[in-house]
Amino acid sequence: MARSYAVSAMKNGVLLALLAYATFSWGDACIKASRGGMSVFQTGFLVTLAAAIFLYFVHGPEERWRDFWRTKRPWMVQARALSGCGAGILGVYAFTTIPMAEAYSLIFLSPFFVTILSILILKEQIGPWRWGAVIAGFAGVLLVVRPGFRELSTGHLAALGIAFLAGTTVILLRSLSQSEKRTTILGVMILYALIINGIGAVISGITMPSGRDLALVLAAGAFSAMGQVLMLKAMKLAPANQVAPTQYSQIAWAAAIGAALFGERPDALAIVGLVIVTMAGLLTVLREQWKFGTLRNPWGRNRL
Numbered sequence: 658m659a660r661s662y663a664v665s666a667m668k669n670g671v672l673l674a675l676l677a678y679a680t681f682s683w684g685d686a687c688i689k690a691s692r693g694g695m696s697v698f699q700t701g702f703l704v705t706l707a708a709a710i711f712l713y714f715v716h717g718p719e720e721r722w723r724d725f726w727r728t729k730r731p732w733m734v735q736a737r738a739l740s741g742c743g744a745g746i747l748g749v750y751a752f753t754t755i756p757m758a759e760a761y762s763l764i765f766l767s768p769f770f771v772t773i774l775s776i777l778i779l780k781e782q783i784g785p786w787r788w789g790a791v792i793a794g795f796a797g798v799l800l801v802v803r804p805g806f807r808e809l810s811t812g813h814l815a816a817l818g819i820a821f822l823a824g825t826t827v828i829l830l831r832s833l834s835q836s837e838k839r840t841t842i843l844g845v846m847i848l849y850a851l852i853i854n855g856i857g858a859v860i861s862g863i864t865m866p867s868g869r870d871l872a873l874v875l876a877a878g879a880f881s882a883m884g885q886v887l888m889l890k891a892m893k894l895a896p897a898n899q900v901a902p903t904q905y906s907q908i909a910w911a912a913a914i915g916a917a918l919f920g921e922r923p924d925a926l927a928i929v930g931l932v933i934v935t936m937a938g939l940l941t942v943l944r945e946q947w948k949f950g951t952l953r954n955p956w957g958r959n960r961l
Contacts (some may be wrong), residue, residue, distance in 0.1 A: 674891040674904075677883075678904055698853075699854070699861070705851055705878065707874070711879055734845050738845040747816070758921065758927065766820040790937045
């Protein structure tokens with residue numbers, strides 16, 4: 658009876674995680690659909706504000722948002738906030754300038770940066786399986802973006818920057834997840850994002866958004882917050898090593914949404930590259946599961 662309940666709960670957790678990543682993808686699509694209406698910083702500010710309002714009503718039973726500033730490791734928390742904020746700003750730029758599938762293929766290079774940073778910072782020993790997955794993922798990205806055969810833009814560089822910051826965030830969260838409350842980690846990042854995006858919006862110039870653009874960016878913030886809530890519920894029902902592989906469902910969502918809404922249709926080589934990126938990422942996840950018994954990034958999404 659107990660085993661049956663545990664299996665059912667795990668399945669529900671995986672389904673909730675799939676729904677969470679679908680929600681994140683639709684939030685990114687909303688940002689993409691609003692392109693050109695406002696500056697990157699103004700868009701980021703409104704998205705963060707909408708997400709913050711939604712998340713205010715969500716916290717653990719023993720957590721209070723008014724205590725989010727209480728932290729045991731303030732410098733690490735602030736470094737994580739800056740990496741998340743930077744990823745959010747670059748995300749707005751990337752999704753408004755390049756196809757969604759290309760953005761995600763580059764963002765999913767984050768395991769490469771996690772591997773490098775694990776060696777440099779955590780002094781971990783990386784085996785041939787993990788290196789093989791990293792090299793395969795990089796090869797898959799090359800098939801998608803094909804540098805030298807097509808023009809690359811600053812949007813591609815921004816997506817690569819997201820991958821680096823996401824990898825940095827994973828390393829930081831490995832140290833913070835056991836000592837800091839979720840309200841602290843999210844609250845400090847939201848505060849940084851509001852301040853940095855607010856200052857950037859003032860400097861770059863604030864424009865009056867159309868009703869359509871305003872609705873889209875507010876929806877993006879709501880989708881982002883909803884994804885965080887769904888991911889939190891998923892992590893309560895299923896272990897991290899069962900939830901983590903579901904993030905690669907975003908590749909499928911990117912291809913589907915990009916084709917249906919934005920006329921972005923990857924060719925055969927790009928599709929092969931996307932499959933390779935997905936398989937390489939899954940191999941990394943499964944290898945971590947086999948070696949450590951559980952994954953070490955319990956927070957799911959690295960961008961707000």
